[in-house]
Amino acid sequence: MAKQVAMGAMMKCSFGAAPSALAVLPANKVLAEGPPAANIMDHVPMVNILPFGACKSLANPAVKAATIAAKGVLTPMPCTPVTPAPWTPGAATVTIANVPALDDVSSCMCQWGGTISFTSAGTVKTMIP
Template sequence: MAHQVTMGAMLQCSCGTAPSSLNVLPLKRVLAEGPPAANIMDHAPMVNIMPFGMCNSLANPTVASATAAAMGVLTPMPCIPMTVAPWIPGAPTVLIANQPALNNNSKCLCTWGGSISVTNPATVKTLLP
C-alpha cells in the first residue's frame, strides 16, 4: 500500500544536492492528516516543486556552460526545476480535485534529466490502493 502525499512532503531529485519540500495550494482540496492532499498535477516548478540545492546534470544549460568554462570539470549550478509533465503514475482509483491522488511511489521527471521522488509523504495513516 502506498501513502497519500500532502503539503510538506519531502522530495529528492537524482541530480540535486539537497532535499526539497512539496507545496500544495489549498484550492478545492481535501485535507489528509492536516495539510492539503496532493494530486498528480501538483508539479509546477517554483510553485509546487522547489529547488534541490545545486544541480549536477550536464543536460542543464547552466551546468553545461559552467563545466565548459571550468575546462570540463563538473561545476554544479543552482537548481531550477523544469517539471513540465505530471507525476506518474499516481493513484487512478482515488481522485483529488478531479485528478489521480499523488502517492509516495510516484515520480516526476525534470527536463534536465533528474527523477524526483517522494522520500517522506508527510502522512502515516492515509493509505491509497
Template sequence: MGALLRCSFGAAPAKLTVLPVNRCSVEGQPAATIMDHKPMANIAPFGVCRSMANPTVSAATSAAMGVLTPMPCIPATASPWTPGAAKTHIAGQPALHGQCTCLCNWGGVIKIDQPGTRKTMIA
C-alpha cells in the same frame, strides 16, 4: 503537503508545497494530485544541479575546462507526476502517492523521499 522530495541530480531534499485549491485535506494538510508539479510553486529547488543536460551546468562546466560545476537548481518539471493513484481522485485528478515520480527536463527523476502523511494510505 510537506512531503520531502529528492532529485537524482539535486544535492539537497526539497519540500512539496500543495496549494489549498482543491479544498481536500489529509491529516490536516492539503492533499496533492499528479498536477502538483509546477516548478517553484509546488516543487522547490534541490540545492544545486549536477545534470549536464542543464544549460547552466553545461556552460559552467565548459568554463571550468570540463570539471563538473554544479549550478543552482531551478526545477523544470513540465509533465505531471506518474502514475498517480488508480482509485483515489481529488478534484478529478489522481491523487499523489509515495511511489509517484516526476521528471525534470534536465534528466532528473524526482521521487518522494518521505511522504507528508503517516497514517493515510492512497490506492
C-alpha cells in the same frame, strides 16, 4: 501500500544536492491528516516543486556552461526545476478534484534529466489502495 502525499512531503532529485519539500496549494479543499492533499497536477516548478540545492546535470544549460568554463570539471549550479509533465502514475482508484491523487510511489521527470521522487509522504495513516 502507497501513502497519500500532502503539503510538506519530502522529495529528492537524482541530480540535486539537497532535499526539497512539496508545496501544495489549498485550492482543491482536500486535507490529508491536516495539510492539503496533493494530486498528480501538483508539479508546477517554483510553485509546487522548489529547488534541490545545486544541480549536477550536464543537460542543464547553466551546469554545462559552468563545466565548459571550468575546462571540463563538473561544476554544479543552482537548481531550477523544469517539470513540464505531471507526476506518474498517481493513484489508480482515488481522485482529488477529478484528477488522480498523488501517492508516494509516483515520480516526476525534470527536463534536465533528473527523476524526482519522495522520501517522505507527509502523511502517516492515509493509505491509498
